[in-house]
Amino acid sequence: MSAVAMQSAAPSSRRKSCWLGTPEIYFRKTIDNSRLVKVEDPRREREMKYFGLALCCLFLLVMGYALQHFRAIEYGYKIETLRSQRDGLTEMNRALRLEEASLRDPERIDVMARKLGMQSPQPGQVLRMDIATDTATPVMASVTPVAVISAP
Numbered sequence: 423m424s425a426v427a428m429q430s431a432a433p434s435s436r437r438k439s440c441w442l443g444t445p446e447i448y449f450r451k452t453i454d455n456s457r458l459v460k461v462e463d464p465r466r467e468r469e470m471k472y473f474g475l476a477l478c479c480l481f482l483l484v485m486g487y488a489l490q491h492f493r494a495i496e497y498g499y500k501i502e503t504l505r506s507q508r509d510g511l512t513e514m515n516r517a518l519r520l521e522e523a524s525l526r527d528p529e530r531i532d533v534m535a536r537k538l539g540m541q542s543p544q545p546g547q548v549l550r551m552d553i554a555t556d557t558a559t560p561v562m563a564s565v566t567p568v569a570v571i572s573a574p
Contacts, residue, residue, distance in 0.1 A: 524530070
């Protein structure tokens, strides 16, 4: 590039100074760094190893914290799911107990038995097995004749 072209490319403030003094000329010099050999600095290498080790430790600590945090959130969701299931099962249990109580109602059973043609048992026809005089002796089953009642 010529000196005149360099001067025209310069800013306007430089133009004024260039006209007064010697024109600035720039030469391009190529530098060959292919023969340069990097000198190894053991202190710098040791510092970089410590820095890398510190970064690894910091990374492990952050990842451990993140893992613990996300597991706590996951367990919180599981606990809430199990609580809602427990509440649903408790409500179902309460409903089933109420249904069981209504089905065990003696009046309801008596009405259904009479509709099927059943009668109340006669005296001596019912033997209670839960009242045993001697619990050490085994109770033998016995066969008693049953009267058959035909349905009308």
